[in-house]
Amino acid sequence: MPGLLYVIENFGYFDKPDGQDPIGKILGLAPYGVVTGTWCTLFDACLVSHCTNAKQFLNTAGYWMVPLTGMCLAFSGVTYVSTKIRKKDDKVNYVLGALASGSILHAWQRHPMISGWGTALMVFIAVMKKDQRQHNYNTKNILFPEKMPVRGYFSWRNVPYRNFNPEPWRPFDKLDYYKNFNYKLEN
Numbered sequence: 001m002p003g004l005l006y007v008i009e010n011f012g013y014f015d016k017p018d019g020q021d022p023i024g025k026i027l028g029l030a031p032y033g034v035v036t037g038t039w040c041t042l043f044d045a046c047l048v049s050h051c052t053n054a055k056q057f058l059n060t061a062g063y064w065m066v067p068l069t070g071m072c073l074a075f076s077g078v079t080y081v082s083t084k085i086r087k088k089d090d091k092v093n094y095v096l097g098a099l100a101s102g103s104i105l106h107a108w109q110r111h112p113m114i115s116g117w118g119t120a121l122m123v124f125i126a127v128m129k130k131d132q133r134q135h136n137y138n139t140k141n142i143l144f145p146e147k148m149p150v151r152g153y154f155s156w157r158n159v160p161y162r163n164f165n166p167e168p169w170r171p172f173d174k175l176d177y178y179k180n181f182n183y184k185l186e187n
Contacts, residue, residue: 007031013076014133018093019083025076033072037065067108071101075126091134094126 013028015021041061051057079097083089102119109115 004031004034018079018089022077022080025080026073029072029076030069033069034065037061037068040064040068067104071104074100074104075122091127091130094130095123098122098126 007027008031011024011027013025015024041064044064045051045057045060049060051060075097078100079093082093082096099119101122102115105118106115
């Protein structure tokens with residue numbers, strides 16, 4: 001675990017431009033696969049498979065960790081190689097990396113619907129991430145901005161129709177109320 005923490009703290013995928021530092025790129029993405037695989041393994045082993053011994057747990061860990069980490073490694077490796085071969089740093093490299101990850105997804109799941117839609121999702125996310133990196137969009141903190149407004153959009157006063165009082169379907173007054181109960185009003 002200390003080794004994983006060291007890799008997470010000291011290596012990042014975007015520390016250097018694409019086409020440089022392949023080991024740093026691989027070590028920058030591998031922890032995402034390991035951590036995601038760990039959580040999927042724990043969920044599967046505890047709540048779905050109900051593993052009773054170490055052999056079953058290691059089998060479940062291998063089922064989740066190896067393909068997820070392999071998809072991260074394939075993405076970073078293919079993106080690096082395609083950047084070096086094409087000598088261009090653009091979205092096509094990310095598409096090729098996502099397609100390589102999709103091939104590992106297909107070999108793992110062996111189901112065309114899962115691998116097809118999963119690959120399409122990975123290609124979409126890769127293209128959006130590359131576009132965000134190329135155009136320097138500040139989308140780092142969309143959900144949790146650093147400077148929250150005093151009254152944000154989701155505060156009570158911005159709820160639609162909060163003060164909406166519909167008109168009654170007919171005019172209503174005090175006399176109608178008492179007339180319905182056969183009371184006599186003395187004026």
